[in-house]
Amino acid sequence: MTKYAIGVDFGTESGRAVLVDVANGREVATAVYPYLHGVIDEKLPDSTVLLEPDWALQDPEDYLRTFQTTIPAVLKESGIHPADVIGLGVDFTACTMLPVKADGKPLCLLPEFRNRPHAWVKLWKHHAAQPEADKINMTARQMKLGWLDRYGGKISSEWFFSKTLQILDEDPEIFQAADRLLEATDWVVWQLTGVETRNSCTAGYKALWSKREGFPDKSYFKALEPRLENVVDEKMTRTILPVGNRAGGLTEQAAVWTGLHPGTAVAIANVDAHVAVPAVGVTEPGSMVMIMGTSICHMVLGDEEHIVPGMCGYVEDGIIPGFFGYEAGQSCVGDHFAWFVEKCIPAEYEREAKQLGSDLHQLLEQKATKLKPGESGLLALDWWNGNRSVLVDVDLTGLLIGATLATKAEEIYRALIEATAFGTRVIVDTFQKNGVPIHELVACGGLPEKNKLLMQIYADVSGLPIKVSASKQTPALGSAMFGAVAAGKAAGGYDSIYDAARTMAHLKDEVYKPIPENQQVYEILFSEYLHLHDYFGRGENNVMKTLKKIKAEVKHVAG
């Protein structure tokens, strides 16, 4: 009897479910729910409360609506009987976190807190907690705490305790009212199972936890901010479950939402990028997995523990049990191109795209493909949304150099793609130099499907072959694999993620290989990129920060 698992992938703008054949990974049905409130970055829904710059919130009800919409849809589309669905896994953006009551009720759903920005879900790309991140880093450095090294020497404003401290700093009443502070991915699993669990992946990568040392000591939290001293015991938990485990079974309530049977196995919560690794068949060191969408997450497994400067972190058993899972990231990739297409493309191109029946991205890709490396004379730093790895600095901004009066939109577009490829190259080189070998790239996510030019440029710039996931929804497939592991072999699933990966993960036949003559030009351009990267990114010229500071001051005075 064929068995199935469902993976639900919570993205930045939408959630998607995929129903997968456990025997071979075949994706039988897919459904997408575009969040009603999407990314909340201007004002709170149904309210006049405006948000400060750099804020990015979400509505937790959008997550429940994702379950309620997409799972019934895949069941209906496939005609599969719910009894044949043996397991369910979820993955999420991270760190995406929220304050809730003891019963799991999000504070933003309580009428008294609905108009309080800090009551809502803080999305991964909420960047307003930089002062808090600075304080976390400074305090750890002053106390000479070794765990900072696990995170490339610096943690980001995106992370759990930066966001937590921002709530406390700016709205202590919300902090006080929150019985629990947790990752959205753990929260949705709680909603499915009725049991609050915490997963090792977000705890390790985003909340300073490690398998060997646990969370930082109370004395550290106290030094950071006296009211945080007991944050772990009061609002979190020290019980962290490894990914690959079973969180529980579906509640009656969740069964009604989804149309699945009560008791269906639910996997411990996971993160979109991390579930993608086994979903492209990577369960060994040497292959860097890139999840390429609005941003890029880079994942690589290592046999040994290495300190790699400027990565996002490494967590033992964080991706695949038995290995150190190393993570790095670029905060602005697809977002970059979307900004450019929305903000900088002249009407003439829109008309041309309409005539050709293509969209602007396709038109630009088509025009940019005709250019040779170096032909535009342009070079960019891909920091429109700051730099995650290896500089870990959200206050860095974008740079374009080389423009002339003959510069065309497709040239800038290509320069932006190249800039993100150089950004990946910096990450690959940094891993290599620090003892984490990489001999190939394996890509998944939306961009590899959409943009062949981009993939070729990444191969040319990195000098590495790039394989591509056969799945169009790799994280959802990965979550379904973890769902099958949560169900276990006895129920028709698997006993380990290795076993699941062997049969359920697939790559396309097509491989992007570096083209030697392109590599030659890109080597020169990359050395120029690196020069600018270090000059503007490592403190020699802090003009980007000065500009940001003036901007903030002027806005403050104007406001």
Place this chain on the structure above:
Amino acid sequence: MTKYAIGVDFGTESGRAVLVDVANGREVATAVYPYLHGVIDEKLPDSTVLLEPDWALQDPEDYLRTFQTTIPAVLKESGIHPADVIGLGVDFTACTMLPVKADGKPLCLLPEFRNRPHAWVKLWKHHAAQPEADKINMTARQMKLGWLDRYGGKISSEWFFSKTLQILDEDPEIFQAADRLLEATDWVVWQLTGVETRNSCTAGYKALWSKREGFPDKSYFKALEPRLENVVDEKMTRTILPVGNRAGGLTEQAAVWTGLHPGTAVAIANVDAHVAVPAVGVTEPGSMVMIMGTSICHMVLGDEEHIVPGMCGYVEDGIIPGFFGYEAGQSCVGDHFAWFVEKCIPAEYEREAKQLGSDLHQLLEQKATKLKPGESGLLALDWWNGNRSVLVDVDLTGLLIGATLATKAEEIYRALIEATAFGTRVIVDTFQKNGVPIHELVACGGLPEKNKLLMQIYADVSGLPIKVSASKQTPALGSAMFGAVAAGKAAGGYDSIYDAARTMAHLKDEVYKPIPENQQVYEILFSEYLHLHDYFGRGENNVMKTLKKIKAEVKHVAG
């Protein structure tokens, strides 16, 4: 009996005539002729001959058509009798030069040379003669020749001998066939008067001539290139007439073209920027005149001789007799904004402008006016078309820094305006530091009419008040003034340009004054601009040149 003079101003895209009342400078009628072939920068007219990058040519017949069209038009519009027009002056872009036969026939009008790019007029912004400019500079430096100091230590690829040497280098047959090489401004005066004359302004500012020393020595030209040894004697002349003189009277042929009487006084040829100085009433040191259009020319008079690094040059009697006329320039101002509006403004803005019944420039100005200094977080280097003063380097390119995913078109637009204002500030400061005092700016040209925001930004950035010409066609007015001087007092004109300026030049009542709180922010931004200016412009990081070099190589291989 009221007397009139006509000024004809040859711009980059069109020529315009203005008919002026000699008694008070009142502009009675104006006519514009948009050149049929405009700027020729892709392929030769009616031909398949393509041009290399950085080329910019013109058609000399467009200049004759300007006379044939605009002068009859202003006579007709005004109803003035041709007998009451006592003088005619012309001004031109410079260095805009061409090769002609002994009778004045341009080589490009001869069928055998029509398909040879070097036979055409090289427009001021023809930038393909950089190797030649480099050689001219290097040779002069090696020979320790003092005249280089008169030009800020470096001459530009735009200048007369750079362009001349390029013809010789790339098409020696054209060089050989040219009996005369001359500025277009002298050529059009020749067409009007039948007499070949050479003016002191272009000779001084563009062709290395000085009142005291004449042209560089033959030994220099020989060292530069043996075939150039006798270029002055063979294809030019050593007889240079000061501006303010009479070149001759209108020929029968030119009288037919224009509808004026034969024998009407014609002034010695002049340059658009230089005629503007008396036309805004400036005949003394201390006021810097800015002719603001596609580019900016900065003109200031000095009592003494000073070496100012990176200016375009100084010429004794070059603007106003009795003073040293100092010139500096920015090669990309209006062109900058035009590029941006054409290449980078999304369709949404086009629709909004249409709805409001305004054009895109107006819409952007309106949106950008709402921003405070520093609010965009952006900073640009205004080098989309190289840097004329003070770096004298056409291989520099544009830079934009500080972009984020929230950056909007109007913010970039304002940053580009600010960048050009910072460029002017560098020029003002350099003059001040080197003994040429400046206590006010006087603006004319198209931009001050069109863009109040820009004018205020220039006042805020420079910290100087800006007065504005009352004329919408200041150079044409200036040329008419020189026409009235060529006619002389006895004929109803003036005996000197001082006398003409006293009655014919007018300024608007409105003065742009620096706003202290804006100045404060701009001081910080300017210091950041200067830092980047020196870093990328003075050799510390030559990435712009590396990119240009790769671009040229790639295009060469591709071609």
